[in-house]
Amino acid sequence: MPEPIPVDGAAGGQVLRTSLALSALTGKPFTISSIRSNRPNPGLQPQHFTAVKTLAETCHAEIEGAVKESRQLTFKPGKVRPSSLQVNIGSAGSVTLLLQALLPPSLREEVRLRVMGGGDVPFAPPANYFSGVLQPALKAFGVHFEFSLNKRGYYPKGNGAVSFKSVPGRLPLKAVDFTELGQLQSIQCVSHCASLPREVAVNQARAAHKKLEEFDCEWIESIEAAPHSDTIGSGLDLLACFDNGAHLGANALGAKGKPAVTVGEEAAVHLLKSLRSLRPVDVHLADQLIPFMGLAKGTSFFQCAEVSQHLLSSIAVTKQFLDCEISIVGDLGQPGRVTVKGVGFA
Known part of the structure; x- marks a missing residue:
């Protein structure tokens, strides 16, 4: 096996996930140092530790330094093999960030995964973005997979669940x-909440729609409310769809003391910035x-x-x-x- 590729992990968890993904696929080992040293809570946190363990199982890797808060890790991959795994991140750690790391090696073999964790959490793409923006973009490369959101999970409780199955191509x-945006055909709005009144989701959607009224296109709205759940929170996801297959996404999440109207307006402002670019x-x-x-x-x-x-x-x-x-x-x-x-x- 060649010498491990030296990787500087100071920038954050994304460097670790990308390294894991490409290492598992290519068979090239790596040693990452200064893991997340620029973050307030440096080193491997539960969601990063789970990503390492999951990728290691997928490609039968040898790992050194995979302990909580470790700032250095060596990953020596084996061959990617078909696998069926159940993973519980154990917190509101993002399920979609874990899947990002799994996508490249799953090009080789069929990988089935059910993940428990956070599907709608800060600083991570929500589940609707994963299926509405990333999935169609990767299809253009010839990357195919099945993805379903089984249950929403918000920060800090998590308790969300998604299912994933790769289709090796x-x-x-x-x-x-x-490079071309095309003509805007529709804007899809999914406004959701759990353990909160349905009006929260309704008001989020109403505020977003008002902010985006300038666009002459179809508005497709969906309201999801789970009044009795083991997670609590709200969010709004927007998806702009174009005639050439392009998709732009934006979202915002609720928080204690944050008005529903603000959530809707925030998501709309994010989408407006992308549309106007x-x-x-x-x-x-x-x-x-x-x-x-x-x-x-x-x-x-x-x-x-x-x-x-x-x-x-x-x-x-x-x-x-x-x-x-x-x-x-x-x-x-x-x-x-x-x-x-x-x-x-x-």
Whole structure:
């Protein structure tokens, strides 16, 4: 086995997840140091520890340093094998961030996973974003999987559940061109709450709709309310759908003392920013696409609403594992264009 790739994990958990994903798929070991050292609670936290353990099971990896709050970890992957796993993150840790790490290695073999944790939590893509924005974007590469939200889980209790099943496809992946936004056809709104009055979800949706009235398109609204649940919280997810298959997503979450109207307006403002950028890739999707662009055969492009630190970190890690050519035009916090010459991994 080659020497482990040295990875600087100071930037956050995303660096760890991307490293795990590409290591498990390519068979390249890595050692990550200074794990999340720039965060208030540095080192491996429960959700990161769960990601390491899950990926290790998927590819029968040898791991060193996988203990709580560890700041250094070595991961030596074996071969990805078909697997069926049940994972409980044990907190409101994000279920979708765990699945992000699992997606690349699941290109090889069928992986079935049921995950308990947080499906609608801060600083992570909600379950509706995973299925409404990420899933159709990855389909363009030739990545196919089944995903279902079984139960919502909010911070801090969690108790949400999702199911995932990969559909291994033919490698290498196809190159993509996400540079045109197309014509806006509809905006889908899913407003949801648990252990709260249904009016909370209704008021969230009403506020979002009012904020987005300037757009002459179909408004598709869904209200979800679970008055008696073992989790408590609310949120609103928006999905803008275009005639060329592009999707832009935005969301906002409720919090104690935060009015429902504010939640709806907040989600609408996020979507407005993406819509007015006239770019087909929103700020949250951009970094998630990079590993797949690096794996694809040929040159892929996208134009994004904003260059984020997550995007820059994803580029740096992907280049370490795949040695692909990636160029970016645009400053941090501004719209950008990314070009990736993939390695045609098969």
